[in-house]
Amino acid sequence: MSESLLLDMQALRIEARGPDGEPFRIVDDVDLQLKRGEVLGLIGESGAGKSTIGLASMNYARTGCAITGGKIIFDGTDLRTLSEDDVRAMRGVKAAYIAQSAAASFNPVKRLNDQVTEAAVRHNVMGRGDAVKRAQELYGKLDLPDPDNIGRRYPHQVSGGQLQRVMSAMAMTCGPDLLVLDEPTTALDVTTQIEVLATVRDLIRTNNTAALYITHDLAVVAQIADRIMVLQYGKLVEVGETNQILHDPQDPYTKELISARTEEINTKVFTGMPENPVLSIKNVTASYDGKVDVLKSIDVDIGRGETVAIVGESGSGKSTLARVVTGLLPPREGHVDFDGETYSPALKQRTKEQLRKAQMIYQMPDVAMNPRQRVSEIIGRPLTFYFGLTGRERDDAMMKLLEEIDMAPEFADRYPGQLSGGQKQRVCIARALAADPELIICDEVTSALDQVVAAGILKLLDRLQKEKDLAYMFITHDLGIVRNIADRTVVMYQGNVVEQGTTEQIFTPPQKEAYTQKLIASTPEMRTDWLDEVLRERGDLFEIDAEKHVD
Amino acid sequence: MLTLIGRRLALGILTLLVVSVIIFAGTEILPGDVATAILGQSATPENTAAIREQLGLNRPPYERYFEWLVGFVQGDLGTSLGNRRPIAPQVGFRFENTMLLAAMAACIAVPLSIGLGLISAIKQGTIFDRAISVTSLMAISVPEFFIGYLLIMFISVKLGWLPSLSNVNDRMDFGERITVMALPAITLTLVTLAHMMRMTRAAVISVMNSPYIEMAELKGVRYWRIVIQHALPNVLSPIITVVVLNLAYLVVGVVVVEVVFTYPGMGQFMVDSVSKRDVPVVQATGLIFAMTYVLLNMMADISSILANPRLRHPK
Numbered sequence: 001m002s003e004s005l006l007l008d009m010q011a012l013r014i015e016a017r018g019p020d021g022e023p024f025r026i027v028d029d030v031d032l033q034l035k036r037g038e039v040l041g042l043i044g045e046s047g048a049g050k051s052t053i054g055l056a057s058m059n060y061a062r063t064g065c066a067i068t069g070g071k072i073i074f075d076g077t078d079l080r081t082l083s084e085d086d087v088r089a090m091r092g093v094k095a096a097y098i099a100q101s102a103a104a105s106f107n108p109v110k111r112l113n114d115q116v117t118e119a120a121v122r123h124n125v126m127g128r129g130d131a132v133k134r135a136q137e138l139y140g141k142l143d144l145p146d147p148d149n150i151g152r153r154y155p156h157q158v159s160g161g162q163l164q165r166v167m168s169a170m171a172m173t174c175g176p177d178l179l180v181l182d183e184p185t186t187a188l189d190v191t192t193q194i195e196v197l198a199t200v201r202d203l204i205r206t207n208n209t210a211a212l213y214i215t216h217d218l219a220v221v222a223q224i225a226d227r228i229m230v231l232q233y234g235k236l237v238e239v240g241e242t243n244q245i246l247h248d249p250q251d252p253y254t255k256e257l258i259s260a261r262t263e264e265i266n267t268k269v270f271t272g273m274p275e276n277p278v279l280s281i282k283n284v285t286a287s288y289d290g291k292v293d294v295l296k297s298i299d300v301d302i303g304r305g306e307t308v309a310i311v312g313e314s315g316s317g318k319s320t321l322a323r324v325v326t327g328l329l330p331p332r333e334g335h336v337d338f339d340g341e342t343y344s345p346a347l348k349q350r351t352k353e354q355l356r357k358a359q360m361i362y363q364m365p366d367v368a369m370n371p372r373q374r375v376s377e378i379i380g381r382p383l384t385f386y387f388g389l390t391g392r393e394r395d396d397a398m399m400k401l402l403e404e405i406d407m408a409p410e411f412a413d414r415y416p417g418q419l420s421g422g423q424k425q426r427v428c429i430a431r432a433l434a435a436d437p438e439l440i441i442c443d444e445v446t447s448a449l450d451q452v453v454a455a456g457i458l459k460l461l462d463r464l465q466k467e468k469d470l471a472y473m474f475i476t477h478d479l480g481i482v483r484n485i486a487d488r489t490v491v492m493y494q495g496n497v498v499e500q501g502t503t504e505q506i507f508t509p510p511q512k513e514a515y516t517q518k519l520i521a522s523t524p525e526m527r528t529d530w531l532d533e534v535l536r537e538r539g540d541l542f543e544i545d546a547e548k549h550v551d
Numbered sequence: 552m553l554t555l556i557g558r559r560l561a562l563g564i565l566t567l568l569v570v571s572v573i574i575f576a577g578t579e580i581l582p583g584d585v586a587t588a589i590l591g592q593s594a595t596p597e598n599t600a601a602i603r604e605q606l607g608l609n610r611p612p613y614e615r616y617f618e619w620l621v622g623f624v625q626g627d628l629g630t631s632l633g634n635r636r637p638i639a640p641q642v643g644f645r646f647e648n649t650m651l652l653a654a655m656a657a658c659i660a661v662p663l664s665i666g667l668g669l670i671s672a673i674k675q676g677t678i679f680d681r682a683i684s685v686t687s688l689m690a691i692s693v694p695e696f697f698i699g700y701l702l703i704m705f706i707s708v709k710l711g712w713l714p715s716l717s718n719v720n721d722r723m724d725f726g727e728r729i730t731v732m733a734l735p736a737i738t739l740t741l742v743t744l745a746h747m748m749r750m751t752r753a754a755v756i757s758v759m760n761s762p763y764i765e766m767a768e769l770k771g772v773r774y775w776r777i778v779i780q781h782a783l784p785n786v787l788s789p790i791i792t793v794v795v796l797n798l799a800y801l802v803v804g805v806v807v808v809e810v811v812f813t814y815p816g817m818g819q820f821m822v823d824s825v826s827k828r829d830v831p832v833v834q835a836t837g838l839i840f841a842m843t844y845v846l847l848n849m850m851a852d853i854s855s856i857l858a859n860p861r862l863r864h865p866k
Binding site for chain 1 (some may be wrong): 760762763767770773780787860861
């Protein structure tokens, strides 16, 4: 039995230095066994230690972290007892890493082939000529266009989905025994995700490579993993066969993780098209450079207290639409009305009262807040700006807002760096609420968060909507969320509104538009046979796509 | 990309035009009068007026400006007021000398600073890194004439290794020239080293946190190779900028150093002419310095454009 074990981590402990200089454990006595050819899914929230464990399988710790205890037995040898040179010799050859963001993981100034063949050439596994041939072979297997020449390009010359596949080729050049896949599809659109997921799975199966598949998306891992390991706060929560974890989770945390995905939040009944919409986008055409229109004749209304989801892949114009509404990008044609009043196209010409009505919450709460301001200042500023509140009055209003977002008063004195991802997003919500708006534009507000935390944010948004009759323009690529919270859904593709209607209409088959159908079919579902089923059915549906959305 | 380079060229020429106006206007409003300066003791009102007439100083400034500019573009730098001879041949060999000194200093300073910068980036936080950092900071904080005098005191006077005067002439062979120029070149090196070195170090360290560096580490590439092959090409642009800025400083900032070592270059020529109120020479040398500066900066910008693969290889 032990012969077939490829990786055996025993009581692994990894420590990082906290802001106070005190070391704390980010991975705490975790045991992990992986057989040859087996795929183990590592799942948990960010900060659960998934990536850290993945990297530790190559005896690598990121800056500021150190592996301080346990054994990492790879193919019979404890990596921790090896010299630095011996560990280096194994990296890229016996074990390879596939990162989340291919765009960031390729050196922008070096040609793809140089990077793909680097490990093979540097470790003298093969000469450069052979390595390039091997790479071309892999490009072909991974369905990359023009496999003989694509390697001569620079990273910015191929699309994100293609780059992700080139990275897979890079990991496979030396034929490793172990692949560490760190959220390899998270940064991709759902339609691209399917292709990458399918190729990665084929690669692992045909080469009988063992893999650690790190993700926070249970539906994705269900398609690929033999077993799943659930982690929380650096500790092992539960490990078991994929189907057992999905259908019969034992630990309460695993149960919560699975139910967060399937839970219904919104129980509102759709009451028809809004008669006096809060926001009315009329015939808007917009362009960044004056030549290419990124939005083409868009008409969208959002009623009071209504949630309208804007869905589509990246590049479809979702976020541009938000920029037009807020006045950051004046449209080339058309106009934006609030409460029947036509707003000036440019932000600078809008009155304070006009600005107040539409607030925004962003995808990355980290970068949307000044790290040197305390929470009280972040929430307090709009209170002063819009309502002229100061001193005691402002503090009272600020405390009330904290209460509304379910945060204790002591958070007022904290800096953003001292908050968790979910808490930061709550503060951003409070900041938007401080303006007492009628419309909040939510731009991918949950996509940087874990499912359990995201579910909490969505519940909060829903409660606030009921209390304050808020309208939400909810921009997202996650159709699972849309189904749960949106009254109406607008599907966008390449700057056009492909289809809009009630969420029920959009999601109930048969879909009117082929694109909508494709988008919905691409959303992973929480069963192990989903990917096979989609691949079987793909036929014409996916062929329209193959290279089209590649920019 | 060509449009970008073209735009940069046009901007460079415009800058030069503006500079020429400023230099001309600046020398116009200099206190004192050329005619009086030339005549010295024998300056009677009649003589002064005659000289002014002869030099054309009574004509409106804009007329003289255009005449000067057109002449300059055609290679006619005007006539020195001091010795009544054309300026061009007098500037010629001095410019060569200045460029030679700057080139010599650059040949030492650029590879040395980038090398030291890379080493301190690789050995970040070690004693070696800190020692280089402190030493180079000390060198940059001391004015160049002081460094010059210190070097003269220790290396020429106490140790007698190198001559303290750098009055090169045509009869010297290459070896002699190099020996004579060594001290001013070292002085200039010390002054510019720190800036380039620290920039290289900072730029390399900032990209060492990139995911593609982590990827290279996980491919098992050696650390020094990662620094040189993965990090360095990505920071070429800021390094080129700071190197060229320092080259420009070498050429332009050479003035003081040339005076300290009595090196017959442009800087010394300019300083002499200012004290003699030899306005045409000051204008000509000033504009030549400005041209060198603008040209080098333009080269920095253009090489930064060329170093960016996104611009070299569009989609």
